[in-house]
Amino acid sequence: MTTTLSLARLGALAATSALMLGLVACSGGASTQSGHSATAGQSGDAMASGASAGADSAITVLSHDSFEFPQELLDRFQKDTGIKVTIQAVGDGGTLANQLVLTKDAPQGDAVYGVDNTVSYRLAGKGVIKDAGITSPDKALDFAGEPGLVPINQGDVCVNFDKKWFTDKKLTPPATLEDLTKAEYKDLLVAMNPATSTPGMAFMLATINHFGEDGWTGYWKSLKDNGLKVSEGWSDAFNVDYSAGEGKGPRPMMVSYGSSPAYSVTEDGKDTTTASLPATCYRQVEYAGVLEGSENADAAKKFIEFLLTPEVQATISEITYTFPANPGAKAPQTLTTFGPLSDQPVIIPADKVASNAEQWLKTWQSTVIG
Numbered sequence: 001m002t003t004t005l006s007l008a009r010l011g012a013l014a015a016t017s018a019l020m021l022g023l024v025a026c027s028g029g030a031s032t033q034s035g036h037s038a039t040a041g042q043s044g045d046a047m048a049s050g051a052s053a054g055a056d057s058a059i060t061v062l063s064h065d066s067f068e069f070p071q072e073l074l075d076r077f078q079k080d081t082g083i084k085v086t087i088q089a090v091g092d093g094g095t096l097a098n099q100l101v102l103t104k105d106a107p108q109g110d111a112v113y114g115v116d117n118t119v120s121y122r123l124a125g126k127g128v129i130k131d132a133g134i135t136s137p138d139k140a141l142d143f144a145g146e147p148g149l150v151p152i153n154q155g156d157v158c159v160n161f162d163k164k165w166f167t168d169k170k171l172t173p174p175a176t177l178e179d180l181t182k183a184e185y186k187d188l189l190v191a192m193n194p195a196t197s198t199p200g201m202a203f204m205l206a207t208i209n210h211f212g213e214d215g216w217t218g219y220w221k222s223l224k225d226n227g228l229k230v231s232e233g234w235s236d237a238f239n240v241d242y243s244a245g246e247g248k249g250p251r252p253m254m255v256s257y258g259s260s261p262a263y264s265v266t267e268d269g270k271d272t273t274t275a276s277l278p279a280t281c282y283r284q285v286e287y288a289g290v291l292e293g294s295e296n297a298d299a300a301k302k303f304i305e306f307l308l309t310p311e312v313q314a315t316i317s318e319i320t321y322t323f324p325a326n327p328g329a330k331a332p333q334t335l336t337t338f339g340p341l342s343d344q345p346v347i348i349p350a351d352k353v354a355s356n357a358e359q360w361l362k363t364w365q366s367t368v369i370g
Contacts, residue, residue, distance in 0.1 A: 058084040059299045060109035062291075064096050065089045067114055068319060077306050083299045087113075093198050097122045104128045104292065111300035113152065113288040113307065117347070118201040120149060120287055121354035129289040132301045137308050137326040141285050145350040149287035152307055155322035156258030156283055156342050157202035158276035159189070162244035165252035174253075176279045177210055180223060187227035190241040191255040193369075195361050196232045198284075203255045204364055205353065206282035209346040217367045224368055244274045259321045262332075262339035272338045281342035286322070 063069075067087065074085050088109060090096045097119040100112060104127055115123065123129060124145030131148040141151035159180070166173045174180055180189055192200030208216045229251065231237040238245035242254040244264060258281055261272040288307060290300040306312055313329030316322075323331045323341055 057082045057296070057299055058086070059111060059294075059296050059303060060086045060088050061111045061113055061300075061303065062088050062090050062096065062100070062109040063112065064093045064114040065091060066320070070315060070319075073312060073315065077303065081299075081302055081306075083302060085303055094119050100128045100291070101126050107291040107293045109291060110294035110296050111288060111290050111304060113304075114286055115149070116198065116284045116286045117143060117350060117353070118198050118205065118284060121145060121350055121357055123149070124350065124354045127292055130292040130294065130297060132290040132297060132304075134290075134301060134304055134308075137313075137324075141325055143285070143287055143350050145354055146289070148289045148292075150289060150304060150308070151285050151325040152288050153313075153316055153320055153322040153325055154283060154285045154341070155320075156276070156281040156345055157199045157206070157255065158258045158278065158281040158342065159203075159253055160242075160244075160256040160260050160274050160276045162242070162252040163273055163275055165243050173275070173277070175277060177207060177219070180253075180280075181219070181226050183226070185226065185253070187229075188251055189223070189227075189253040189255075190229040190231055190237045190249075190251045191223075192234055192237060193230055193232050194364055197234055199234050199255055199257065202282040202284055203280075204360065205348050206280060206346050208360060209282075209348050217363060220364065220367050228368075230368060257321075257339075258342060259335055259339035262321065262335045262337070265334060265338055269334075276339075276342075278342040278344055281345045283342075283345035283347045284322075285325070286320075 067089070069087050074087075078084050090099050093114055093116055096112070097115050099108070100115070101122055112129075120143050129146045129148035134148075134150045136142050136150055138151060141154060143149040143151070159174075161173050163173075171184060174182070174185055179185065191203055194201040194204040207219055210216075211219045229241060231241060234256065237254045238256070239247045241247075241249040241251045242256075243249055243252045245254070256276070258276045258278075261274045261276060264273045265271070266273060288304045290297050290304065294300050307316065308326055310324075310326055310329040313324035313326045314331070317324050317329065317331040317335070321332075321335055321339070323335070
């Protein structure tokens with residue numbers, strides 16, 4: 001893979017998001033209805049086994065800006081089923097979730113792909129997602145708060161570090177969350193504001209899970225005292241602060257994705273210049289679902305089931321650099337070699353996130369920003 005493509009992909013995947021419903025109207029203004037769209041071809045040899053062709057066989061799938069689904073797969077789906085699919089980008093993942101709630105009485109599509117478990121709590125109990133009876137590929141990944149959401153892919157958010165920087169300084173990289181507060185790592189870490197960044201939200205949840213309700217704010221105070229820098233989004237940290245990032249900044253550690261080291265593989269393909277810290281990882285899961293109120297729910301269901309087939313799952317893994325939810329699908333070898341899933345990730349149950357997220361964000365804001 002080329003460096004340019006890799007960096008662009010990472011930046012796209014890390015689009016920032018406003019995390020409170022009350023911030024929808026002022027979530028940066030960058031997320032609109034006018035994102036990219038990919039539309040299946042106008043013609044196709046509809047198969048009798050699929051939905052009937054015609055006006056009823058067209059659906060719109062709402063997604064985030066980073067989902068670039070191959071046109072050839074949309075064409076094949078239309079050929080096999082007679083269902084024409086338009087993928088409409090709404091914004092980043094947080095904006096997508098907010099939009100679904102705000103338009104639940106007049107849904108702007110038939111299905112959704114791309115709400116992850118750091119923002120999906122906003123949909124729980126809101127009547128946004130229809131329980132269409134789609135079989136989950138891995139029930140361990142299901143979102144308990146909304147039965148109609150089906151897991152599509154998964155990945156980790158972890159602290160990453162610049163291997164060369166630590167080697168040059170003859171400094172052993174940290175291994176745990178606690179290590180990040182030690183004096184030898186002062187002024188070395190950049191993390192993202194959880195109110196404006198989904199990776200930032202995931203990292204905050206990781207610390208809450210690890211240190212508990214009584215300990216996590218004290219931990220963040222220690223991070224702040226140890227020179228933590230907070231950026232508004234992943235791109236800011238990568239392009240300005242991270243020594244292994246685009247701008248070759250001064251800080252050798254940043255909150256990023258567990259898959260990020262797979263983007264910094266050396267020219268010979270035998271090593272990577274960055275690594276993640278497995279003990280700091282939070283597991284992110286992305287979901288899809290049929291929208292309540294869809295006028296073509298059966299067709300939307302067929303498309304989501306198409307997303308769960310091993311071949312399409314493998315393609316989504318290549319596109320998003322995350323791991324398939326379907327155990328029968330394969331991820332790219334570079335990803336499995338240099339950006340594997342942590343064997344010790346943390347994840348907070350969705351209902352607990354739903355009950356506490358806004359208060360946690362307010363507490364984080366007062367603790368870290370003041």
